[in-house]
Amino acid sequence: MAPSTASTTTADVDNIVPIDLNIPDNYVQHTLKTTKARPPFQWSNILNELNFLNCAILTITPVIGIIGAIYTPLQWKTALFSVFYYYCTGLGITAGYHRLWAHRAYNASVPLQYVLAAFGAGAVEGSIKWWSRGHRAHHRYTDTELDPYNAHKGFFYSHMGWMLLKPRRRPGVADISDLSKNPVVKFQHKYYVSMLLIMGFGVPTIIPWLLWGDARGGYIYAGVLRLCFVHHSTFCVNSLAHWLGESPFDDKHTPRDHMLTALVTVGEGYHNFHHQFPMDYRNAIKWYQYDPTKWFIWSMQKLGFASHLKVFPDNEVRKGQLTMQLKKLRRQQDNLAWPSDSNDLPVISYESFQEQAKSRPLILIGGFIHDVSTFVDEHPGGPHLIIKYIGKDATTAFFGGVYDHSNAAHNLLAMKRVGVLHGGMPHGLDEKLIPPSQRLKIAKYTELSSPYASSAAYSDGEGMLG
Template sequence: MPSSTRQQSKLVDESVPADLNIPDNYVQHTLKTIKPLPPVTWSNWTTELDYLNVAILTLTPVVGLVGAYFTELRWETCLFAIFYYYVTGLGITAGYHRLWAHRAYNASLPLQYFLAIVGAGAVEGSIKWWSRGHRAHHRYTDTDLDPYNAHRGFFYSHVGWMMIKPRRKPGVADVSDLAKNPVIRWQHKHYIALIFLMGFILPTVVPWLLWGDAQGGYIYAGVLRLCFVHHSTFCVNSLAHWLGETPFDDKHTPRDHLITALATIGEGYHNFHHQFPMDYRNAIKWYQYDPTKWFIWACQKLGLASHLKVFPDNEVRKGQLTMELKKLRETQEKLSWPNDSNDLPVISWESFQEQALKRPLILISGFIHDVGTFVDEHPGGPHLLIKFIGKDATTAFFGGVYDHSNAAHNLLAMKRVGVLHGGAPHGLEDKMIPPSQRLKIARYTELTSPYNSSTAYSDGEGMLG
């Protein structure tokens, strides 16, 4: 078959979504039926290393540090190295990541070529390879089909997954849309030449031509800059799954933190990103550090980018509210609450008065309260409680004598020892629920309030515990 025909046939195959015919239980089926390679041990580690990646990840910083020892750092080269770090880093964050892996916006052809070229200068693989792995990471986050599964440890998700041969193939992820893109095909075809040109030749030539510092350009803007770009990107896989908070969802490991954002050119608000991956933003507040978002926004203003995707704010706020309620629920479960009305004995009025002769019982809003431990502590004086022993003090408690505070109502509810047969008179239902429980966080199985349920009356003579 002629080479042109083979290439055309390959292109047709790549245009078919890779996940078109996978089974519904793909993840479980794959993990069960496809066995991973044996674990890496002290006896087999020498045969399980990916020596090309090991060389890149270890020799690059060694060459950079040794070279820096023998090379003076000029201020012009320093500024250029920082500038070029951001340029090649944006090739990854704005290009590889948000444009191609997540399709968070549309880019004009000039912008696509620019991002593809400078992205190659980060030496992290072609767009097609990088995006395929990243889409698998999002689809199978924290599972064994995630190529950089955070549950396997910080070192593994940072660099370990590249330094050893994968124990299993990453989960299937569709890149048929990328296979059709001529810019991506062009970059993939010329990738090796581009990494040498953009990774080392350009950062060496520019300082040489402009201020005569070829050696400094190669060491600082080339080699050491590359180390910083590498570990900046790697932190998205490791640090962003380890440091910070989960303000939108805590189902998986991604987290939000300013330090990670500073280390990754704005990719540190990772909890938001994993919840809303198609959003062109990583940070949603104006003051949060996200230069990648600002770059994409600026490109839109210049007519180089369009259709910037933003997840509906209403849905974003739902995620935030869910996590806030979850934290409140955790606090709520650490507190002591009044006994459920269904757990209290139901007694008659006569029995209530009879038992009040032996202990200080007061009726308020249909509940019987034992105020024995509070009589001497009552701010209004013990006489006000004593006069209502064996009586209904509802009117006096709710403003007749003193309109008690929410705190007093909450404390009173903790002293409930029984329910009066017949309950509270009609119209006092709202006074039966202490303020602390009116906004109590309930799971969907708890939405029926015990205070609204009817209590079966047995013999009417139950004893108060």
């Protein structure tokens, strides 16, 4: 998992040009067409497919931890320290690697940067430069072939398969020129292996040994097993957070929001919000949502170690939420039956209406002719009130003259339209003629912009009868 530690000279840093400065506009399609992917994975060729370093780290570590735990009693002090150190190294990834360096969601003082870089190294997930480069590619090319942990390739692949196997193709280009100029990032990259050993295993072994004489327990529980938990906690951001939960801000891609994911990822579980607003220092925007990383960054600001905490405009966040709510309502709306559009109904003269009413119960209300044959016996006021208006205009009686009918009555009546009276509607009833359920009916952009759009899609009532 550790990348190359090749150093960069000062001159190189000063002249670094963003790697994505001159990429073509159609970069993704261009890359997919012009670069050849590795052949599909085959079990028969598995030895040539594995990344042995990552396989060793991700398989040997838990084996050592489990065997060690069997033969090493767990002291309560060691247990508490292990949980504490888990959060320290976890925050090194979430508050450091992720929100500070990969997304630049806030500014951190130099001392805080070194602390986060050290604890991040203790999580053994590669250097800041390597980790951030992959994560920026993930955000830029989410769910495509250029996404290094593409969720469409399956839960296991996005969780850890992408590290165990050699990639089918290189991740998409992502600029990290800003990180190449950062002295803390350069320091950690240069001394990453040493920092990994010290922070990943040395510190969690030495502290329990010096303070309460449990070096072995510290190594097994705070070192090895803690490392396993940190690994899979981070991996869940790439897998579980793209599989479990809802999409309250955007459903274009796979990221999801779920409290369970937040609990196992040190607060990174509100992933749909994060992918929609990646520069926001928060992952959870509600006070009750679990996001210790947000609380940590906020606390560092209060203590003077962090500043310029970026927050996406609340108005735009709420637009995202409203968009998804409207899309959900639109799907519900599309599953309902609605009245026939006036343009689809036959135009009938008053004389023809009266003649047809002799053979079936037709009533005229607000310029529309309604067939009430299925409702005569169901009318709450008694069938006689409907029968007396067959072949007649019941507009005044329906709109409050006899009874000010409910929204449900208006909606039901509209479903019984069978024709439009020649000459149109009576004056002054424009708004009343639209059933309440349709006044707020959600229209697609294409429906609103098309000159042939159904008049029922509008909420202002204009043009109902054409």
